[in-house]
Amino acid sequence: MKLHHLSLLLALPALACAAKAPNPPPPMPPFGLGIHGGAGVILRNEMTPGLEAQYRAKLAEALAAGYAVLDRGGPALDAVTAAINLLEDSPLFNAGKGAVLNADGICELDASIMNGRTLAAGAIAGVHHIKNPINLARDVMEKSAHVMLTGDGAEIFAQSLGYEMLPNEYFQTEFRRQQLEQARAAEKKPGRKTAALGRFLSSADVSALEHFVREQKYGTVGCVALDRQGNLAAGTSTGGMTNKKFGRVGDAPIIGAGTYASNATCAVSATGWGEFFIRASVAHDISAQMEYLGRSVREAAATTIAKVGKLGGDGGVIALDAKGNIAMEFNSPGMYRAAKISGLPETVAIYGDEARH
Amino acid sequence: MKLHHLSLLLALPALACAAKAPNPPPPMPPFGLGIHGGAGVILRNEMTPGLEAQYRAKLAEALAAGYAVLDRGGPALDAVTAAINLLEDSPLFNAGKGAVLNADGICELDASIMNGRTLAAGAIAGVHHIKNPINLARDVMEKSAHVMLTGDGAEIFAQSLGYEMLPNEYFQTEFRRQQLEQARAAEKKPGRKTAALGRFLSSADVSALEHFVREQKYGTVGCVALDRQGNLAAGTSTGGMTNKKFGRVGDAPIIGAGTYASNATCAVSATGWGEFFIRASVAHDISAQMEYLGRSVREAAATTIAKVGKLGGDGGVIALDAKGNIAMEFNSPGMYRAAKISGLPETVAIYGDEARH
Numbered sequence: 001m002k003l004h005h006l007s008l009l010l011a012l013p014a015l016a017c018a019a020k021a022p023n024p025p026p027p028m029p030p031f032g033l034g035i036h037g038g039a040g041v042i043l044r045n046e047m048t049p050g051l052e053a054q055y056r057a058k059l060a061e062a063l064a065a066g067y068a069v070l071d072r073g074g075p076a077l078d079a080v081t082a083a084i085n086l087l088e089d090s091p092l093f094n095a096g097k098g099a100v101l102n103a104d105g106i107c108e109l110d111a112s113i114m115n116g117r118t119l120a121a122g123a124i125a126g127v128h129h130i131k132n133p134i135n136l137a138r139d140v141m142e143k144s145a146h147v148m149l150t151g152d153g154a155e156i157f158a159q160s161l162g163y164e165m166l167p168n169e170y171f172q173t174e175f176r177r178q179q180l181e182q183a184r185a186a187e188k189k190p191g192r193k194t195a196a197l198g199r200f201l202s203s204a205d206v207s208a209l210e211h212f213v214r215e216q217k218y219g220t221v222g223c224v225a226l227d228r229q230g231n232l233a234a235g236t237s238t239g240g241m242t243n244k245k246f247g248r249v250g251d252a253p254i255i256g257a258g259t260y261a262s263n264a265t266c267a268v269s270a271t272g273w274g275e276f277f278i279r280a281s282v283a284h285d286i287s288a289q290m291e292y293l294g295r296s297v298r299e300a301a302a303t304t305i306a307k308v309g310k311l312g313g314d315g316g317v318i319a320l321d322a323k324g325n326i327a328m329e330f331n332s333p334g335m336y337r338a339a340k341i342s343g344l345p346e347t348v349a350i351y352g353d354e355a356r357h
Numbered sequence: 358m359k360l361h362h363l364s365l366l367l368a369l370p371a372l373a374c375a376a377k378a379p380n381p382p383p384p385m386p387p388f389g390l391g392i393h394g395g396a397g398v399i400l401r402n403e404m405t406p407g408l409e410a411q412y413r414a415k416l417a418e419a420l421a422a423g424y425a426v427l428d429r430g431g432p433a434l435d436a437v438t439a440a441i442n443l444l445e446d447s448p449l450f451n452a453g454k455g456a457v458l459n460a461d462g463i464c465e466l467d468a469s470i471m472n473g474r475t476l477a478a479g480a481i482a483g484v485h486h487i488k489n490p491i492n493l494a495r496d497v498m499e500k501s502a503h504v505m506l507t508g509d510g511a512e513i514f515a516q517s518l519g520y521e522m523l524p525n526e527y528f529q530t531e532f533r534r535q536q537l538e539q540a541r542a543a544e545k546k547p548g549r550k551t552a553a554l555g556r557f558l559s560s561a562d563v564s565a566l567e568h569f570v571r572e573q574k575y576g577t578v579g580c581v582a583l584d585r586q587g588n589l590a591a592g593t594s595t596g597g598m599t600n601k602k603f604g605r606v607g608d609a610p611i612i613g614a615g616t617y618a619s620n621a622t623c624a625v626s627a628t629g630w631g632e633f634f635i636r637a638s639v640a641h642d643i644s645a646q647m648e649y650l651g652r653s654v655r656e657a658a659a660t661t662i663a664k665v666g667k668l669g670g671d672g673g674v675i676a677l678d679a680k681g682n683i684a685m686e687f688n689s690p691g692m693y694r695a696a697k698i699s700g701l702p703e704t705v706a707i708y709g710d711e712a713r714h
Binding site: 114119120121125126144145146147148149150151152153154156157245246247248249250254255256257260274275278279280281284285288289292293311 | 471476477478482483501502503504505506507508509510511513514602603604605606607611612613614617631632635636637638641642645646649650668
């Protein structure tokens with residue numbers, strides 16, 4: 001009887017609550033990240049099972065490293081640098097170690113990063129001795145009065161911060177040496193219109209050039225992250241284009257083209273034929289569609305990649321909004337990519353017929 | 358009588374036309390251009406009548422040169438380079454001859470240009486020997502496969518096109534030498550927080566730095582033009598920031614930040630504290646508001662400059678739409694500016710209380 005009374009007593013508040021439609025406990029805010037390792041002509045029939053396994057394992061490792069930062073409550077910027085550092089250190093991707101070689105046979109690196117909470121940004125272009133270019137881009141953002149530093153000047157800044165200057169040989173790999181030799185041979189081959197690469201182009205040369213350039217641009221890496229505090233960040237790191245000349249810079253170090261982040265909209269990192277991504281202001285255009293049209297991150301990303309395609313360019317983007325919705329859009333045959341959002345299954349993908357979000 | 362009949366006969370078609378509410382002859386499509394010579398702390402009480410007259414005369418001369426190209430049916434891109442070349446060649450502005458000196462005591466030049474019809478773009482950063490950087494940016498756009506070339510590489514490209522390599526002394530002026538000495542003295546002065554310029558900033562240093570940087574950034578030049586064919590183009594050229602270090606690059610050579618042009622929206626050239634203009638993707642943001650919100654060019658330009666102000670930056674933009682509407686918006690005390698649109702009076706202005714369109 002006493003027990004009966006007690007259970008009735010305990011049940012009463014619950015009944016009262018049910019009647020008042022009580023507030024459920026607030027849902028955990030979503031967090032997570034997406035990474036890419038470059039877009040391009042990545043086809044199953046040109047891939048060996050062993051190499052594919054290496055790519056998937058390294059993508060999963062970088063994803064896990066970034067996710068661990070977020071899971072323990074760390075900032076989105078730290079997740080971005082943690083994930084990108086692993087990709088920079090892997091010779092599989094065109095960033096840091098294993099970057100493509102320029103026309104002088106050396107690795108020349110670009111990177112950028114942006115903080116979605118403050119719209120602070122940092123970028124470096126054309127460095128030769130910095131192990132993890134994304135870290136230097138972050139130091140430009142956080143420890144200088146500037147957004148973009150270039151060439152030797154960027155490395156003098158790095159030295160003043162105590163960065164180790166690695167010999168360029170650290171970055172160079174036999175695979176990239178072979179790619180450069182192929183590019184040089186294609187340039188010299190009589191009758192090959194691709195000889196025009198990086199020189200003066202007649203419009204007749206463009207279609208041949210397009211094919212050539214497409215084959216040379218795998219592997220820029222990038223990351224977009226959302227932390228438990230609701231802050232977004234994005235970063236991109238690259239070695240650019242094989243056999244590049246004349247201090248060519250693509251979209252990777254250009255804020256608004258290769259990288260953009262705003263808590264009000266999304267974080268974006270792009271990869272692809274950089275010249276087209278600059279002309280279309282890809283990363284900012286995705287943010288602008290969300291801000292001005294209220295489009296979803298996926299619709300905005302797909303629309304912008306379609307614009308790039310219309311201009312004649314190809315590649316892809318990863319974009320993440322403040323609610324944890326992720327887009328991985330590309331118009332190339334494949335894009336190395338992975339994503340892990342809290343409460344959702346992890347994605348690791350390479351080909352065009354696999355998941356895009 | 359015969360004459361009377363004839364005049365009646367001649368009058369009849371006119372009457373018939375009047376009855377049918379005839380189409381008036383199509384109005385001449387508008388054409389014209391706007392230019393700027395930099396935004397900053399430009400105050401009447403710090404200006405001499407003689408110097409002011411020189412500025413107004415050079416702005417009018419550059420405006421006339423660009424307008425003449427358009428008036429005879431020439432392309433917007435030619436008007437942009439014609440106007441900017443005159444501003445680059447004048448020691449009054451921070452571009453080409455008379456550019457500010459960097460920390461090494463030399464002039465280091467950036468420029469970019471964009472074709473609104475094709476969305477083609479070209480940019481150079483960190484060149485030391487090119488008389489008219491805007492022309493090299495245009496050659497990058499039209500004669501290379503790339504959008505952006507940097508440093509020595511950009512000059513090797515220029516040499517391959519037959520550009521004369523001028524000694525850096527051509528660009529250097531006594532006035533800029535004095536500015537550099539002042540900047541260096543301010544850096545060294547004990548207790549002056551501006552010593553932090555270009556070094557590592559504590560947040561406490563920022564307000565002092567802001568004042569210092571504001572005083573040092575007059576004079577980036579730019580042009581936006583609309584030709585009789587309805588094509589838009591934009592260009593920007595600068596020497597950057599006095600005493601700049603570490604290969605610092607501002608917004609002037611960044612497509613989407615300092616320069617953007619699309620026939621679908623507008624042509625934009627920006628000037629101001631470049632770091633903030635990059636972070637706000639100023640030039641593309643104005644275009645995006647017109648594309649996605651249907652805003653007028655003036656409302657879009659004013660909104661974006663307000664965003665820059667909210668971030669803590671200052672400066673201005675000129676923006677021209679395909680109907681000949683021009684905006685000259687700035688949140689600094691003054692901006693050297695001028696505009697001439699067909700059928701409208703010419704504007705040449707410097708201070709904040711003069712015309713903005």
